[in-house]
Amino acid sequence: MADGDETAARPGNGAAPPPGGRARGTGDGGLTAIAVALTVATGAMDAISFLALGGVFTSVMTANLSLLGISAGAQDPDRARDAAVAVTGFIAGALLSARIVRGERAAGRTRWALGVEVLALGGLWAGWATAGGHPGGGVRLGLLAVAAFAMGGQSGLVRAIGPPGMSTTYLTGTLTGLLVDVARDGRVRWISVALLAALVVGAALGALLVTHAAPAAPALPAGLVALVLVVSFTSHRGRGGHIRQ
DSSP: OOOSOOOOOOTTSOOOOSTTTOOTTOOOHHHHHHHHHHHHHHHHHHHHHHHHSSSOOSSOHHHHHHHHHHHHHHTOHHHHHHHHHHHHHHHHHHHHHHHHTOSSOHHHHHHHHHHHHHHHHHHHHHHHHHTTTOOOHHHHHHHHHHHHHHHHHHHHHHHHHSSTTOOSSOOHHHHHHHHHHHHHHOOOOHHHHHHHHHHHHHHHHHHHHHHHOGGGTTHHHHHHHHHHHHHHHHTTBOTTSOBOO
16 A cells, blocks of 8 residues: 555564564464554554545555645645655654664563554544544644654564564555566465455544544554554463563
8 A cells, every 4th residue: 555665674684573572474373463453453544544634644655755746736735734744753653663673672672662652542542532533723733643653653663573575554565566476376475465455444444433433433543553562462471471582
């Protein structure tokens, strides 16, 4: 759903394992479930931002960069402002998340990065609910920035620690890779199919919530990311109750 930046990371680059401490490149069903949950959250957040936070996206930065150019040509300063706010928030989230997961004790650092995203989405939900699900003016811009910050954090986290080429936010490269594999050798990467489907499902659920239960809409992405954080603690405990790093 975005650019082709999903190039595979070089092996041996010292990157940390994915959420919970697994090694890169695992085909683990738990990792797939985590990735699907995060992608559903992304779709929901994009639907919320597109429908109620200015008609821009919180995870698809190439689309927002295009909107910046379009708004300049069409002399639409409001759209340009909204796109710029989303891009700025996303950059801040990605930089912070990548900074957090640097270094040793990867599992703990991953949970800190997930915790920051949960706090951001929780704050978004609180501000959104206070506005009755229909924020406007400066509140809307602030919530847009927070939403983009959360998605940028998720993007930076997954890119830094996930298997090569995996993304739970920008999925154009995932779609392209799926089509190339099918056309070239008939091979289907089912995790790619699952992630693309999760994005659509999340967007549909987010749109339904905005339309029919607006005050509760951000509960979906916030709850899913919080669930991933909880699972990262509970599913990787060794015997004796110690979390494996």
